[in-house]
Amino acid sequence: MKVFGICASPRKGTTHYVLDHALNTLEGHGFETEIFTCQAKDLKPCMHCDYCLENKKCIIQDDMAEVYENLQSADGIILATPIHSGSVSAQMSIIMDRTRALEAVDYNLLRGKIGMSIAVGGDRTGGQDLAHMTIINYFMIHGIIPVSGGPFGSNLGASFWSEDSLDKIKEDTYGMESLNRTLIEFENFLNKYIY
Numbered sequence: 001m002k003v004f005g006i007c008a009s010p011r012k013g014t015t016h017y018v019l020d021h022a023l024n025t026l027e028g029h030g031f032e033t034e035i036f037t038c039q040a041k042d043l044k045p046c047m048h049c050d051y052c053l054e055n056k057k058c059i060i061q062d063d064m065a066e067v068y069e070n071l072q073s074a075d076g077i078i079l080a081t082p083i084h085s086g087s088v089s090a091q092m093s094i095i096m097d098r099t100r101a102l103e104a105v106d107y108n109l110l111r112g113k114i115g116m117s118i119a120v121g122g123d124r125t126g127g128q129d130l131a132h133m134t135i136i137n138y139f140m141i142h143g144i145i146p147v148s149g150g151p152f153g154s155n156l157g158a159s160f161w162s163e164d165s166l167d168k169i170k171e172d173t174y175g176m177e178s179l180n181r182t183l184i185e186f187e188n189f190l191n192k193y194i195y
């Protein structure tokens with residue numbers, strides 16, 4: 001089974017660190033993984049030109065091609081975002097909007113895949129929950145089954161407090177526990193519902 005992780009930070013920082021940890025853990029459990037990082041990527045916003053509805057592909061030629069390819073072949077999807085202005089980053093928002101073109105090709109393309117969310121804020125309560133809800137809404141709209149790590153600390157997914165520092169996020173044991181609990185459920189769902 002394949003898990004595709006998207007790091008929606010414009011840099012290789014704290015979000016990349018925790019997503020990489022998650023994918024390494026999954027690889028250790030026998031999953032194939034792929035990561036897409038937004039650092040230095042050309043990702044343009046959807047123009048709502050509706051070209052995709054008519055022509056079954058997006059008119060914009062940029063690095064979304066790599067995202068489209070990996071989303072199609074993935075069984076599980078991890079969306080990892082830094083908190084920007086209290087919610088998901090602009091890069092995450094662009095990627096979510098641009099997958100409209102995938103459903104123009106095949107309405108069922110994303111349906112039934114398993115999804116989980118990772119949110120990394122500089123502040124302890126900087127908007128992680130709203131970012132999770134934005135991602136979970138996206139999952140629901142597209143028929144992706146959202147999982148959390150359960151009601152004791154990972155209610156909506158994995159939440160981190162980075163204090164804007166790679167050293168500090170490594171000390172966020174509570175955040176790491178929320179990730180590990182979410183990963184356990186993610187694996188359970190993949191094993192139960194994906195054949």
Ligand SMILES: Cc1cc2nc3c(=O)[nH]c(=O)nc-3n(C[C@H](O)[C@H](O)[C@H](O)COP(=O)(O)O)c2cc1C
Nearest residue numbers: 009013014015082083084085086121122123126162
């Ligand atoms: C434009 C911008 C807006 C931000 N807004 C918030 C915010 O609203 N809440 C918060 O907790 N952190 C905020 N941060 C801090 C980042 O979430 C934090 O530094 C995070 O660890 C960055 O992830 P990265 O290292 O993967 O880029 C903001 C950072 C930037 C660049």
